[in-house]
Amino acid sequence: MSLLILLVPIWVLSFTSIDASLMSPVPSISDPVLPIDKEPSSQISSDMAAHPPGVPEVTVVHHQDLNNRILIALIVASSLLGAILLFLACFWIYRRQNMKNSHSESQQKLDASKRLSLGPIVDKFNYLKMAGKKGSVAVIEYQSLVAATKNFQEDNILGEGGFGRVYKARFSDNFTAAVKCLQGGSEDVEREFENEVDCFSKIQHQNIVSLLGYCIHGKMRFLAYEMMHSGSLESQLHGLSQGSALTWHLRMKVALDVARGLEYLHERCNPPLIHRDIKSSNILLDSNFNAKLSDFGLAVTGGMQNRNRKLSGTLGYVAPEYLLDGILTEKSDVYAFGVVLLELLMGRKPVEKLSPSHCQSIVTWAMPQLTDRSKLPTIVDPVIRDAMDLKHLYQVAAVAVLCVQPEPSYRPLITDVLHSFIPLVPTELGGSLKVAHPLLPARTEPLSGH
Structure with missing residues (x-):
């Protein structure tokens, strides 16, 4: 439309100049002098009388010719202006349609990404007998959960948490899910349930567990997640296998x-x-x-509103500033990540009981040795001690030391941590490290899901 605004004054000025040129008298002296035949002197005298010397000859333009010229100019200009307006209208319609298609495609991509890694699960949504929607999370009928868990038999228990149990739910021969049952009806349970559903209706990522649906039945709350067949990192590191399935490269992955x-x-x-x-x-x-990542019941949005928030978390992973002063930031998650990193390196639990009245944190125990290159290899988990590059070990230990610094400002951003690990993971496992014989993950039998 800005182009049209510029063209209108030009069009008006052009017609003004045309009208002025057509209406103004044209001196004959500006015309070229043509040779004429000699006439008798009487004729010349009569001509001089008709046209006295010094008076310019005026060319008369008939009104009909003038009107025709103006009409033609108006038609041409109107056609040009109409063409410009038609072009702008078509361009606007095309732009709007293109934006609409782009929005539709982006929405389709978003919907597709929300089904990332679910595989056959999406195809089984009809089997779940969804009764409604909340955000992008399905509502599942209670009777479907009862049938899938065989009335919540103990044989289907995958794990147990602070607010309830997690069951294996088999909805068909090739479709299973992990169903968390929250019991009690307390405010904390209700808050965690609502927070979990709200978070999962907004976020989706390949490294975040997918919430398939939820169910409300009386005072009971149910959350159905995609099944994770190798269980939790805790069960792999500290369970019966004692980390034997996790090679160095898999731990870096x-x-x-x-x-x-x-x-x-x-x-x-x-x-x-x-x-x-x-x-x-x-x-x-x-x-x-x-x-x-799973369990978003305690997740909060970042910002100053998190100062002095009610203390929640797990002992051994809670950052000092949050534990002592109630200050919660993204750096609190970085501290917890550092503790997990120490677990991967040493195969030890975050807090170990030395006596009935005394516990020791893995951070307190490991910090003096992490910066000593002579001692560092001796405290590494025996499962990976002889299968790693010492240079890479020193790099990971340095990242862990930074992440568990008592002062939050000394800890790195998670983006910096991410970029530091990419060169340590083989390309086949999602990093950029090229190795001759990468240790690919072996297929395992299904373990606990949650």
Whole structure:
């Protein structure tokens, strides 16, 4: 439209100049002098009388010719103006349609990304007998959960948390999910349930567990997640296998996946999200040991409003400034990530009981030795001690030391942590490290899902 505004004055001025040129008298002396035949002197005298010397000859233009010229000029200009207006209208319609298509495609991509890694789960949504929607999370009928868990039999229990149990739910022969049952009806349970549903209706990432649906039945609340067949990082490191399935490269892959999930929460969500409960039991692994963050019941948005918030979290992972002063920031998640990193390196629990009245933190125990290159290899988990590059070990230890610094400002951003791990993970596992014989994840039998 700005082009049209510029063209209108030009068009008006052009017609003004045309009209002026047509209406003004034209002196004959400006015309070229043509040779004429000699006439008798009487004729010349009569001509001189008709046209006295010094008076210019005026060319008369008939009104009909003038009107025709103006009419032609108006038609040409109107046609040109109409063509310009038609072009602008078509361009506007095309632009609007293109924007609409672009929005539709982006929405389709977003919807597709929200089904990322679900595989056959999406195809089974009809089997779940959804009764409604809340955000992008399905509502599942209670009777469907009862049938899928065989009336919540103990044989289907995958794990147990502070507010309830997690069950294996088989909706068909090739479709299973992990169903968390929250019991009690307390304000804390209700708050965690609402927070979980609200968060998962807004976020979706390849390194964050997908929430398939929820159910409300009386005072009971149910959350159905995608099944993670290799269980939690905690069960892999501290369970019966004692970390034997996790090679050095797989542990670096887990650290990279967790960093990617946190980077999404801290840097790409608007507003940013603080998980507030990063720990090995909330890091779940699929059959290929892809790590995903779970349990967003305590997640909060970043900002100054988190100062002096009610203390929540797990002992051993809680950052000092949050524990002592109630100050919560994204750097609190970075501290918890550092503790998980120490678990991956040493295979030890975040807090170990030395006596009935005395416990020791892995951070307190490891810090003096992490900066000593002569002692560092001796405290590494025996499972990976002989299968790693010492140079890479020193780099990971340096990152861990920075992440668990008591002063939040000394800790790195999760984006910097993410970029530091990419060169340590083989390309086949999602990094940029080229190795001759990469240790790919082995297929495992399904373990606990949550």
